[in-house]
Amino acid sequence: SAVISQKPSRDICQRGTSLTIQCQVDSQVTMMFWYRQQPGQSLTLIATANQGSEATYESGFVIDKFPISRPNLTFSTLTVSNMSPEDSSIYLCSASASGSYEQYFGPGTRLTVT
Amino acid sequence: AQSVTQPDIHITVSEGASLELRCNYSYGATPYLFWYVQSPGQGLQLLLKYFSGDTLVQGIKGFEAEFKRSQSSFNLRKPSVHWSDAAEYFCAVDWQAGTALIFGKGTTLSVSS
Numbered sequence: 001s002a003v004i005s006q007k008p009s010r011d012i013c014q015r016g017t018s019l020t021i022q023c024q025v026d027s028q029v030t031m032m033f034w035y036r037q038q039p040g041q042s043l044t045l046i047a048t049a050n051q052g053s054e055a056t057y058e059s060g061f062v063i064d065k066f067p068i069s070r071p072n073l074t075f076s077t078l079t080v081s082n083m084s085p086e087d088s089s090i091y092l093c094s095a096s097a098s099g100s101y102e103q104y105f106g107p108g109t110r111l112t113v114t
Numbered sequence: 115a116q117s118v119t120q121p122d123i124h125i126t127v128s129e130g131a132s133l134e135l136r137c138n139y140s141y142g143a144t145p146y147l148f149w150y151v152q153s154p155g156q157g158l159q160l161l162l163k164y165f166s167g168d169t170l171v172q173g174i175k176g177f178e179a180e181f182k183r184s185q186s187s188f189n190l191r192k193p194s195v196h197w198s199d200a201a202e203y204f205c206a207v208d209w210q211a212g213t214a215l216i217f218g219k220g221t222t223l224s225v226s227s
Contacts (some may be wrong), residue, residue, distance in 0.1 A: 008218065025130075025200050031213075031216045032210065035214075041219070041220075042204060042217045042218065042219045042220050043158075043204070043215075043217045045214045048213075069116060090155065092158065092213075094126050096211075098212065099211050099212065100211060101146040101163075101208050101211050101213075102160075102163065103167060103208075103214075103215055104160075105149075105150075105158040106157060107156070107157035107158045108156075108158075110155075
């Protein structure tokens with residue numbers, strides 16, 4: 001199994017600003033994913049981040065709003081840019097090893113935009 | 115499109131009573147199936163998973179789930195619920211290794227004394 005940590009655990013930000021969320025895995029993984037969980041809702045995939053290539057975004061999410069970096073096999077960042085109150089959500093990072101169906105989740109970052 | 119359905123938005127059970135949470139997935143090839151639990155303010159914890167083999171799988175915290183191919187279902191059960199089981203439960207599926215999970219909308223479990 002993999003242990004995933006996220007920073008920050010929570011933040012309160014003003015509209016128009018940006019926040020970068022870090023995701024660290026304790027072992028090398030092939031696939032990393034970023035999800036958003038809006039209040040009272042289920043998880044929605046934002047993008048898939050592979051090391052060495054551009055992130056792949058789901059419909060409704062764009063790189064300008066949610067730029068992602070994946071500099072190595074254990075780390076990724078998600079930036080929420082030009083935030084609005086609608087961006088208030090929990091952002092979760094997950095990871096899986098090559099050929100594995102099992103995914104491990106970080107504890108999430110609870111973002112509130114005022 | 116591939117989808118996961120959790121028909122029950124909110125369930126309340128008495129402490130000590132049995133529990134069954136329903137999950138159905140869209141038909142097609144058998145996916146890989148998961149149940150996660152999310153306690154208030156917490157991240158997701160994997161309860162159990164089904165990849166192949168015995169269709170009744172055991173998980174943590176006394177939970178089990180049964181895969182029924184004919185019904186495209188993967189229902190979660192627990193024989194005796196504890197107050198600490200109150201949480202949000204998500205069913206998730208994956209049809210291809212290395213791709214993201216598809217989540218159901220979740221079922222909120224409340225436990226009454």
